[in-house]
Amino acid sequence: MNVKALLFGLLFLLPAPMWAQGYAGLGGSADGFDIPKQGYQFQFPRDHGPHPSFRIEWWYLTANLIGEDGRDYGVQWTLFRSALKPTQTDGWQSPQLWMGHAAVTTPDAHYLAERLSRGGIGQAGVTAAPYEAWIDEWHMRGPDPDTLTLTASGEEFHYDLSLTALGPLVFHGDAGYSVKSADGQASHYYSQPFYDVEGVLYLPDGDVAVTGQGWLDREWSSQPLAEDQSGWDWFSLSFDDGDKLMAFRLRGGRGDFTAATWISADGTATPLPDGSASFIPLETARVEGRDVPVTWQVTLPDYDLDVEVTALTPKAWMATRFEYWEGPVKVSGNRSGRGYLEMTGY
Amino acid sequence: MTWAVTQALLSHWRRHRLQLATLLIGIALATGLWSAVQAINAEARASYQRASDQLALGRYDELRDPSGPIPLARYVALRRAGWQVAAVLEGSLQVGDRRVQVLGVDMVTYPALPAVTQVEQSDTPPDPADMLTAPGRLLAAPDLAQTLGVRSDFPPILPSDALPSDLILTDIGVAETLLNQPGQISRLIVLPDQPMGIPPLSEIAPDLERINASTRLDTTQLTDSFHLNLTAFGLLSFAVGLFIVHGTVGLAFAQRRGMIRTLRALGVSMRRLVWMITAELTLLALIGGALGLILGFFLAGALLPDVAATLRGLYGAPVDGQMRLQPEWVVAGLAIALAGTLLASGHALHRLSRMPLLSGAGLQAWRGAASGRRATALIGLALIAGGFVTAYAFEGLVAGFAMVAGILTGAALVLPALLSFALSLLQRGARGPVTQWVWADMRAQLPGLSLALMALLLALAANIGVGTMVSSFRLTFTGWLDQRLTSELYVTAADDQQGQQIAQWLDPQVDAVLPIRSIELAHLSGPLFLYGIVDHQSYRQNWPLIASSDEVWDRVLAGEAVLINEQLARRSNLWPGDDLTLKPDQTLTIAGVYSDYGNPTGQAIVSMAQLDRIAPGADTRRFGIRLAPERATEMAQALRDQFDLPRQAVVQQASMKAQSLAIFDKTFVVTSALNILTLGVAGFAILTSLLTLWTQRLPQIAPVWALGLTRAQLARIELLRSVLLAALTAVLALPLGLVLAWALLAVINVQAFGWRLPMYLFPEDWAYLFALTLLAAFIAAALPALRLLCLPPADLLKVFAYER
Known part of the structure; x- marks a missing residue:
């Protein structure tokens, strides 16, 4: 039902068409939801858990893996929280809704699954300590976010991974206050980009033992995109020398808004303002009836970065209730590495 | 040439307008009754289909707990084990004088239902937050939405015409409150896509039972027997209607023999004549059929609300009381009118095509021989025997109806032989020439009247049988209510x-x-x-x-x-x-x-x-x-006051019985309506047969008149003959009706509903029916008798001049 579409619309902070039909008032900060504040002091483990007074939140894990067969694999595990009202109650009528997306991408295929749940009955949720995020049988669990087991399954796939954090948490923007538009829309945003990952993927062609790197994003907010913004391109890149880059571009009628965080190998994060990074689509592919850029030129003059980012496979389309592209990428140019790319609004 | 022949053929109808009307009415009645039953059946079935589409019934496997509701924790446990299931909470709710079903589904995980999609795609879509959080929203068919609208304690209502009429669809969270069953789930549907490697049900929830979508008893199966009942009745009415057509067409052909002889003498080929008459019949069938469809549509519209009430009461099947005109139904109705007319006229047409060019217009040439009667009777006996054998050899409702059909048809075929036998007995005891002539004449008339009498027999037997069944059922039911509802x-x-x-x-x-x-x-x-x-x-x-x-x-x-x-x-x-x-x-x-x-x-x-x-x-x-019964009213009020119970939560025995009987009586409204219509049609069949015989009768009456009987005497004899034949038929119909009643009570009811009822006899009803039959026969004969009375003697004299 539309509830599901709306849920996703909210999660991606997109001005979905239905908002124009009656949800237009949602723009801004109204409806009693909290809005992100500059200078917010994160407290852990509390902030690993949910923030029900904010409209949207996610626990977003991606991993670039290499199988024992030498092939590249990508894994996505995402839990979204979407609140219809800024309250938390028990039972079916809780306004907190949850949605899970999981996917495995191979060089020639993409497997995905989607789950939905209400918040008040225990079918899905997040606890900060001990740390667990779950929906149905999928979970990301550990004593704390530094040591995790991760599992998800769909009709055609299943995975069991264990993750160990080898570096510190990274805060984006101004100490975790990440601005999303020139009008000032923003979110609270931090990451753990230093996971070492190992485990097994169960795929239609057989089981594959894998190892690699993972990246967890935590973000919450209450505001949709600015009215002219139609979607975004988001990159998380890990270079072979240990440095990392988070960069995104929000596409808008009044011009793009970009932001980035340069993460050095020791975890030192440097936020980079609007206009620091540039993103040029070099090649598009026809995926599920849409033209999606699958090769990008990403440049970051401050760090002398000029790389080509190419999708492992164009097939990484998330044909969920609200569709988007999310898949592993390879980096070449004056630096090489791997990473994940997410593109919405195509 | 064709035009000339057409004119000649049509001139017959111009001269015999009543006959034309009779023929069209016959076709219209047959088509109308049949089509009405078809329309009712189709509408009811379409209602089930809509309901099952609207609610996605029977599409998914289900999990149920045989010992009661499923606790919420069990649902979460299944989900956390990977099972993709969606929760449903169902129950019923009394709203004013209506009992409505509440279907609460988890709107987030349940597959999209048409009503929800419809509401969301409307011009004013509801805010999902309103649907999913307290107080929530109720979806209901527009008329129910109106009824619910007056209740201030209900959540706001969204009307949707994609829902059955007695159902509230809502989110499971709202249903919990509405039904006062917090944390309970009636059943879980198993969604089509399940993830890899989920544990078997026996490991995680051994107390739940998985019910396959295909093995669940659905409404269609439950109500099949009811529809078969209606269909059988429709078929009976159709058959009776065809008797009228047969009689009228036979008469028309007999009267046109002279004209046909002339046309052939003028060089029109038999083949051309047969084709043109077939075309004429086709046209008449289509006109009569169209009239019948109009009749059927209104009849179905009038009966449908009761049928809907019956189906809801008996089976809880969701049926709207609204008729919709469907093109297939019109085509099928016209086709059945055409097929019926041609079937009923086939015999006459066949005989016409075999008629020797120079054969006279005499009566005997048209009649079947006496030896045919014996063969017919033997076939009838065989059919009766076959009917009983079928019922004993095969199980099931269809076998039951086959038995009833065999007995009824068989008895109808045996009727002429029995009547003839009865008349010959009377003839043997007769004294005096006039009496002897009367009996002999009646025997001679029998073949021409036998089809109408068969129709009468069937209608009477059906009346007695069904009447006995309904009355027996009602008596048993009332007694049973007394036994069952013992609490005050x-x-x-x-x-x-x-x-x-x-x-x-x-x-x-x-x-x-x-x-x-x-x-x-x-x-x-x-x-x-x-x-x-x-x-x-x-x-x-x-x-x-x-x-x-x-x-x-x-x-x-x-x-x-x-x-x-x-x-x-x-x-x-x-x-x-x-x-x-x-x-x-x-x-x-x-x-x-x-x-x-x-x-x-x-x-x-x-x-x-x-x-x-x-x-x-x-x-x-x-x-x-x-x-003590006298304390019941006071106690009911005390209970309501003490526990703040709604009115319908405390019911007294008397009102419960009254309600049950009201539902029961509604159940048989359709049956009795069809019953009365069938009897009416049979009476009409006698009238047409007598009119048919009328023209052929002059040559027989003229000599008797010439011998000295007055026209008044002849007219009285005419009336007597009709009433007597009807009386004889009614006497024979009684045992047949009782056999039919037995078959309905002991065979059909057992198969259709699963209960066997004791049979009670209602002689007053029979007396009433008998009197009604005699009256019908009297009225049917009154017109020919009146004609005879007013017949100019010249016409009788002409017989000797022109006929033969």
Whole structure:
């Protein structure tokens, strides 16, 4: 039902068409939801858990893996929280809704699954300590976010991974206050980009033992995109020398808004303002009836970065209730590495 | 040439307008009754289909807990084990004088239902936040939405025409509040896509039962028998209508023999004539059929609300009372009119095509020979025998109807021989020439009248049979209600806790508080409702047992045995002494079988302790209360006041009985309406046959008149003849009607509804019907008799000049 579409619309902070039909008032900060504040002091483990007074939140894990067969694999595990009202109650009528997306991408295929749940009955949720995020049988669990087991399954796939954090948490923007538009829309945003990952993927062609790197994003907010913004391109890149880059571009009628965080190998994060990074689509592919850029030129003059980012496979389309592209990428140019790319609004 | 022949053929109808009207009415009646039944059936079935599409019924496997509702924690456990299931909470709710179903689904995980999609795509889509959080929204068909709208304690209502008329669709969170069943789930549907490697159900939820989508008993199966009943009635009406067509066409052909002879003498080929007459009949059939469709449409529209009420009452099948005109129905109606007309005229047409060019217009040439009568009677006897054999050799409703059809058709075919035999007996006892002539003349007329008399026989037999069945049923039902509804008051609490409070409060004030608890189990034969009872004289003295073993109540109450209802007994062939498996590890001996009318599903009764063992979760919300009858009203009010219960939560025995009888009576409105129509059609058939015979009759009457009988005497004889034949037929119809009643009660009812009813006889009804028949025959003969009375003697004289 539309509830599901709306849920996703909210999660991606997109001005979905239905908002124009009656949800237009949602723009801004109204409806009693909290809005992100500059200078917010994160407290852990509390902030690993949910923030029900904010409209949207996610626990977003991606991993670039290499199988024992030498092939590249990508894994996505995402839990979204979407609140219809800024309250938390028990039972079916809780306004907190949850949605899970999981996917495995191979060089020639993409497997995905989607789950939905209400918040008040225990079918899905997040606890900060001990740390667990779950929906149905999928979970990301550990004593704390530094040591995790991760599992998800769909009709055609299943995975069991264990993750160990080898570096510190990274805060984006101004100490975790990440601005999303020139009008000032923003979110609270931090990451753990230093996971070492190992485990097994169960795929239609057989089981594959894998190892690699993972990246967890935590973000919450209450505001949709600015009215002219139609979607975004988001990159998380890990270079072979240990440095990392988070960069995104929000596409808008009044011009793009970009932001980035340069993460050095020791975890030192440097936020980079609007206009620091540039993103040029070099090649598009026809995926599920849409033209999606699958090769990008990403440049970051401050760090002398000029790389080509190419999708492992164009097939990484998330044909969920609200569709988007999310898949592993390879980096070449004056630096090489791997990473994940997410593109919405195509 | 063609034009000239056309004119000649049509000139007949110009001169015989009444005949034309009769023919068209015959076709219209046959088509109309048949089409009405078809329309009702089609509309009811379309309603089920809509409902099942609208609610996605029968599309998914389901999980149920045989011992009661599924707790929310069980759903979460299944989900957390990977099982993709969606929760449903169902129940019924009394709103004013309507009982409505509440279907609460988890709107987030349940597959999209048409009504939800429709509401969301409307111009003013609801905010999902309003749908999913308190107070929520209710979706209901527009007319129900209006009824619900007056209740201020209900959440706002969104009208949707994509829902059955007696259903509220809402989110499960809203349903919990509405039905006052927090944390409970009625069933889980198993979604089509399941993830890899989920554990088997037996490991994580052994107490849940998986019910395959295809094996569930659906509305269509349940109501099939009802529709077959209606169809059989429609077919009977159609057959009776065709008798009229047959009679009229026969008459028209007989009267046109002279013209046809002339046309052929003028050089028109027989082939051309046959084609043109066929074309003429086709045209008439289409006109009559069209009239019939109009009749049928309005008839169906008038009967449908009652049928809908019956189907809802008997089977809980969702049927709208609204008729919709469907093009297939129009085409089918015209086709059946055409086929029926050609079938009824085939014989006449065939004879016409074989008629020698120079053959005269005499009567005997048109009639069947006497030897044909014996053959017909033999075929009739064979059909009767075949009918009985079918019923004994084969099981099922269709075999039951085959038997009834065999007996009825057979009896109709035997009728002329029987009448002829009766008349020859009368003739033998006759004194005097006039009396002898009357009997002989009647025998001579018999072949021409026999089809009409057959129609009368069938209509009378159907009336007696169905009337006997309905009256027997009503008598049994009333008696059974007295036995079953022994408590003076019935109260329904909002929940278990209130139930307990009510029981405690009542205990010192009344003679007995009898808890009524039940759960739904899945049995091989379909859903099975298991009830628990406590030991009380109410049961021991009154319960309507139709088969029992020794010490039946002691054994049941000791938890050693079980009682089952007749439906279950007959469907599964289980009788006292057999074992009934309630759950895999719970088998009890059957101690008795009780009658249970108006309920399509199986039922069983065990002791309360046994019910708790089998299904600890069954709720205790309903009670029967025994007290002095005169205190019932006062106590009902006291209960409502004390526990703040809504009006419908406390029901007195008398109003419950009245309600049940009202539903019962509505059930047979359609049957009696069709019954009366059939009798009317049969009366009309006699009229047409007598009119048919009328023209052929002059040559026979003229000599008698010439011998000295006055026209008044002849007219009286005419009336007498008709009434006497009808009386003879009615006398023969009585045993046939009783056989039919027996077949309906002992065979058809058992197959269709699962209960066998005792047969009662209602001689006053027969006397009334007999009188009605004589009256019909009298009226039918009055017109020909009147004509005879006013006939100019010249016409009688002409017979000697022109005929032969």
